Amino acid sequence: MTDTAPAAADTTSPTRTHRFTRSLKRYPIVQAAALVVVFLIGVLTLDGFGTGRSITNILITASFLGIAAAGQTLVALVGGIDMSIGAVISASAILTSYLYGGLGWPDVAVFSFVLVFALLLGAANGYIGQRFGANPLIVTLGSGFVAVGLAQVISGGGSDSVKAPEWLGMLSRPVSTTFGLPVPPIVVIWIALIVIVMVMLTSTPFGKRIYATGASANAARLALISVRWVWVLVFGLSSVLAAFAGILLAGFAGSGNTTLGDPYLFLGLAAVIVGGTTLDGRGDYLRTALAALLLVVVQTILVGFGFTNADRQIIFGLLLLVAVAGYIRQPRLRDLI
Amino acid sequence: MTGFRAALVRRPYLIAVVLAAILLAVNVVAMPSAAASYWPGLIANLAPLAFVAIASTPSVLGGGIDLSIGPQVVLSNIVIVMVLLPAGIDSPWAVIPIVLALGILIGTINGVLVALLRFPAMIATLCVMFVLIGIAQRLAPQPAGGSTPWIEFLTSRAGLFPIAALVIAVPFAVWLVLRRTSFVRNLLAAGGDPIAATSAGVPVSAVRLLSYTLGGLFASIGGLMLTSLLRSADASQASTLVLIGLAAVALGGTAFTGGRGGLLGSLAGALCIFLIQNLLTALSVPAVWINVIYGLLLVGSVVLSASLLSQKNVRQPV
Amino acid sequence: MNPGGAPILLSCTEIAKSFGPTRALVEASLEVRGGEVHAILGENGSGKSTLVKIVAQMQRPDSGALVVTPRGRSLGPAHRTVATVFQEVLVVTGQSIVENVWLGADGVFGSPLPRRAKRRAAAEILHRLCGRELDLDAPVARLSLSDQQACCIARALVREPDLLVLDEATSALDLQTRDRFFDLLRELRADGMGTVFISHRMDELLGLSDRITVMKAGRTIATVDRLQATADTLVRLMTGGTRDERTADRKPPAIAGRPVLRADDLRLTRSSAPIDLALHAGEIVGVAGLEGHGQERLLLALWGEGAQSGSVTRLDGTKRVDRLRSPRQAARSGVAYVPRDRRKASIFAPLSIVENFAVTTLRADTRLGLISPKRRARRFRGFQERLAIRLGRQEDAITTLSGGNQQKAILARWLATEPEVLLLNDPTRGIDHGAKNDIYDLLRGLAAEGAAIAMLSSELEEHLTVMDRVIVMRENSVFAEFSGDSLTRENLVSAFFGVGEEVPA
Structure with missing residues (x-):
């Protein structure tokens, strides 16, 4: 429709400021800096904030949030959203405690069942969203209901007396250690997950296809990437990661219930957004992980200052709004004609 | 088949309306012994969900989304119970204007964020959702009772006639008036094809902004109904209502890409969800199946509506 | 030259417009009088679309003056001074014919014209354009492309514009509809409406226009009276002789x-x-x-x-x-295909230069499931030399490259598939x-x-x-x-x- 060529970026000489803004785009410097600053504020203003015990607690909470937000990060990278994460966490926790505590299945069978269940559900999310062009928001919302429902059906309504494996709970006890290290295993698991996901995103063909699909599904198609497969795998992976979080959470809480995962949906989404992963294929999991830590530290400080849960929500919403104001605004319609 | 398909494309709410009718019939059959007074009560119970669905609709029609509708309904409920009534403000002539104004204010804030400041709708309203839930919890840390006779009247019945039906009719009346102006047409155009609409001179930003305002207004009426039904304030339902409300909108055939659908579909969608729940309870089907059926309905309806639409809106390659 | 001393409706003087480094308009001047059809002629990239967008007030010029003087008639409430019809058929598919015709005419709420008057006006114009009665309440999606475009034309005409801008608007019309439209246009011209006309058909241009302005490389280089113009002279002007x-x-x-x-x-x-x-x-x-x-x-x-x-x-x-x-x-x-719109159809902005290169041939670099950056770099270096791609480091973002080097990297992407x-x-x-x-x-x-x-x-x-x-x-x-x-x-x-x-x- 227009005679004009798209504006071409010039190769300008990489001045110092230029190079600085470029590395800001590439590495989560702002998030890391914010984390350090906020942490220091906590140390300076709150007694006992810098102690090992408090840090361990922060790390445990952040681990759950971070693992729960891993899938959302991948889904956001391909331009989708997964509203079923909370439900899948709840469902997995219910199933884990029921199959283990109620039916007495061995651990491995329990985990396999739960993870395959999640994989199928997530893959269906991705397939339906891509094949029919249905809004992933609604599709995953629906499949979330299905997940919780099926978990309830299987467990016959579930009862809180059913327990998850004992050793699972040990993974996230503050007093637990890992191979002699003074941190609970869940923190190590989370760090391992960060490494694995980052390697997947940066160094595997699948990772490159995820970014390409998110940057432009059309260009990806023209570069012969099967956008459908990418969606199926990414949504499948998202559910599997959520289920993983659910299993761990079942251990932490001792059992599962239908609302166990709900906070992790919205907080996880917030971590992805604050981390700077946008719906157009920019970002990575390290950013989300740092943001998860940042959010937990902010929460902890707010608690320390005596803010109630309600106040924290308000501050949270406003902070989030400010955090995203800078970089994800939509183009003017007038410019699209 | 093509005729049926065409009818669905033109009137996407038909699925939900037919489904709701069937469910209603099944409900009646399943409960032959229910007293005549049982049915009006159902309408009152339906009201909060119906309002969440109706209030979520305008922004979706304009191509946006409002995740903060559930919290808006809850907040309006809490403001009535925890702020207005304890302060001695209990006359309908004071309470109703205050609550509606609050709804309009919150809706307009959402609208400004999305339409003028150009935040992605999902993220902006998510942030507003956090803030509203926070305010709600602050005002009502624990569930607390409170009501006045005229509020309770809203979910009572006159003879066999449910007053709630009249209240639910209010947004439809507003909508009918708006249909007589160019607003609804503009909104559907802005949602259906923003580029064509802009090029034709439709004030897309203004129309989108007002769609959130309208949602806020409807949500505040929903808050009145919730208060009437609960006779208390309860902040805990806010985030559940978000999801169920959107589910009802999707079930009602309103396209989440914008430009297609209407309030009637959302009401029918809400009715379906409500009737399923009611039926399963009445048949003493284990409650656990309810979620599964919700979910499948939701996915099914969004797939159906997306595939009905898929052949349209095809532009020449640029 | 001067068609009956009619008033000047539109006058553009020395308009310039750039998009980033691209100068779409260097110096464009145009004058349109009441009662004339003024054609703009130029090959691709001559700037005519940009000029039209500026005339239609959808874009602002970087410099230069644009003056629109309405005819000053007393008119209905839907009146607009300038109305534009585009090449792309911009109907809202979910809405009815009459809704599409009156789309955007009303402001946010206002419905200044009674429904019946709207229907009458729409029916009248559509009847003239399509040569038959259309069911005004039928969904516009049911119409042929030509009839849909007729709706877009009707949308412009019901606004009784002083100046009608047709940006290749006739290319979607079938021949009968086009001829009916031109008849109508001649009547409106006699009433004093001015028209800016862009078309890809020389016969249309010569048959309809009164004056023709020729553009080349962002400049208006000549305005000729139709009587003095032939296809040959115009082609020569466009090609620069x-x-x-x-x-x-x-x-x-x-x-x-x-x-x-x-x-x-x-x-x-x-x-x-x-x-x-x-x-x-x-x-x-x-x-x-x-x-x-x-x-x-x-x-x-x-x-x-x-x-x-x-x-x-x-x-x-x-x-x-x-x-x-x-x-x-x-x-x-x-068989390899390299798309045109680099930004939308070929580059992946979040990925680096070398990653953009490798995206169709990921398997060639992969060992044990992991991409070997060394292999990839080596592979790319060959193409880098052959295509003379100038870049800082292979790992820089693709967006740091100039358009030319981006395109070379994309070409390399496909050449790598041999x-x-x-x-x-x-x-x-x-x-x-x-x-x-x-x-x-x-x-x-x-x-x-x-x-x-x-x-x-x-x-x-x-x-x-x-x-x-x-x-x-x-x-x-x-x-x-x-x-x-x-x-x-x-x-x-x-x-x-x-x-x-x-x-x-």
Whole structure:
């Protein structure tokens, strides 16, 4: 429709400021800096904030949030959203405690069942969203209901007396250690997950296809990437990661219930957004992980200052709004004609 | 088949309306012994969900989304119970204007964020959702009772006639008036094809902004109904209502890409969800199946509506 | 010159407009009087679309003056001074015909005209345009494309504009509708309405317009009275009157090698004429035409995508023959397609230069599931030298490159698949001179090695200097083909505008 060529970026000489803004785009410097600053504020203003015990607690909470937000990060990278994460966490926790505590299945069978269940559900999310062009928001919302429902059906309504494996709970006890290290295993698991996901995103063909699909599904198609497969795998992976979080959470809480995962949906989404992963294929999991830590530290400080849960929500919403104001605004319609 | 398909494309709410009718019939059959007074009560119970669905609709029609509708309904409920009534403000002539104004204010804030400041709708309203839930919890840390006779009247019945039906009719009346102006047409155009609409001179930003305002207004009426039904304030339902409300909108055939659908579909969608729940309870089907059926309905309806639409809106390659 | 001393409706003086580094308008001046149809003529990239957008007040000029003087009649509430109809058929598919006609006429709430008056006005204009009664409440999606465009025209006309802007608005109309529209336009002209008219049909331009302004490279270079203009003089103005200077080092018209890709009875749209053509090893075939005439569709169809009917066959030279049914299959059999819009269709902004390069050939770098950056770098370095890609580091973001170097990296992406047939969609669009020459050299080299290349270009110069033969597309079909001595500027531009066209189908 227009005679004009798209504006071409010039190769300008990489001045110092230029190079600085470029590395800001590439590495989560702002998030890391914010984390350090906020942490220091906590140390300076709150007694006992810098102690090992408090840090361990922060790390445990952040681990759950971070693992729960891993899938959302991948889904956001391909331009989708997964509203079923909370439900899948709840469902997995219910199933884990029921199959283990109620039916007495061995651990491995329990985990396999739960993870395959999640994989199928997530893959269906991705397939339906891509094949029919249905809004992933609604599709995953629906499949979330299905997940919780099926978990309830299987467990016959579930009862809180059913327990998850004992050793699972040990993974996230503050007093637990890992191979002699003074941190609970869940923190190590989370760090391992960060490494694995980052390697997947940066160094595997699948990772490159995820970014390409998110940057432009059309260009990806023209570069012969099967956008459908990418969606199926990414949504499948998202559910599997959520289920993983659910299993761990079942251990932490001792059992599962239908609302166990709900906070992790919205907080996880917030971590992805604050981390700077946008719906157009920019970002990575390290950013989300740092943001998860940042959010937990902010929460902890707010608690320390005596803010109630309600106040924290308000501050949270406003902070989030400010955090995203800078970089994800939509183009003017007038410019699209 | 093509005729049926065409009818669905033109009137996407038909699925939900037919489904709701069937469910209603099944409900009646399943409960032959229910007293005549049982049915009006159902309408009152339906009201909060119906309002969440109706209030979520305008922004979706304009191509946006409002995740903060559930919290808006809850907040309006809490403001009535925890702020207005304890302060001695209990006359309908004071309470109703205050609550509606609050709804309009919150809706307009959402609208400004999305339409003028150009935040992605999902993220902006998510942030507003956090803030509203926070305010709600602050005002009502624990569930607390409170009501006045005229509020309770809203979910009572006159003879066999449910007053709630009249209240639910209010947004439809507003909508009918708006249909007589160019607003609804503009909104559907802005949602259906923003580029064509802009090029034709439709004030897309203004129309989108007002769609959130309208949602806020409807949500505040929903808050009145919730208060009437609960006779208390309860902040805990806010985030559940978000999801169920959107589910009802999707079930009602309103396209989440914008430009297609209407309030009637959302009401029918809400009715379906409500009737399923009611039926399963009445048949003493284990409650656990309810979620599964919700979910499948939701996915099914969004797939159906997306595939009905898929052949349209095809532009020449640029 | 002056049509009856009519008032000046629109006057643009020395308008300039740039998009980033691209100067779309350098200096454009235009004057439109009441009661005239003023045509703007120019080949692709001459700036006419930008000028029209500025006249339609959809874009602001960087400098220069734009004055619109309404006629000052007393008019209905839906009145607009300037109304525009675009080439793209901009109907809102979910709405009815009458809703589409009056779309956007009302403000947010207002409905200043009574419903019945609206229906009457819409019915009247649509009847004149379509030659029959339309069901005003039927969904607009049910209409043919031509009738949908008639709705867009009606949308402009119900506003009783002082100035009507038609940006290739007639290209979607069928001939009868077009003629009815022109009759109506003549009446409105007699009433004093001014029209800015852009069309790809020389016969339309000469038949309808009163004055014609010719544009070239972002400038308005002449305004001529229609009575003094002929197709030849206009073509000469557009081409700048220069004779062909075909580069001396150009090889003689290629002796066609064996055919490697053949299209039979290929229809690009349901109503377009079928195309038969073959690409031969070692030749560069230009695909030319005014924008929007199916050039891109043709390339995509040759890549196995989007054809309405007919077949595309890959001839391997030895004996293998593949019917191409999908891009994936096309790519497997050695056909590569490089899209035109770099930003939307080829580069992946979040990825680095080398990652963008490797995205179609990820397997070549992968060992044990992990990408080996060393292998990838080595592979890319070869192309980097061959295409003279100038970059800082391979790991920099692709967006740090200039347009030309981005395009080279994308070309490398596809060359890495070792294609035998290259389909290039305007590869030199918006890139600098040096990079263009690098790409020409590359293409000549590839052709000499036996590749068959089809290249869409919106620049005449390229067709004259780079191509062995050029096919000119009109209305989604092949209109003419030139090679050797017939490949001249005048012949191409004449063919663009359908000059020499017999009775239009």
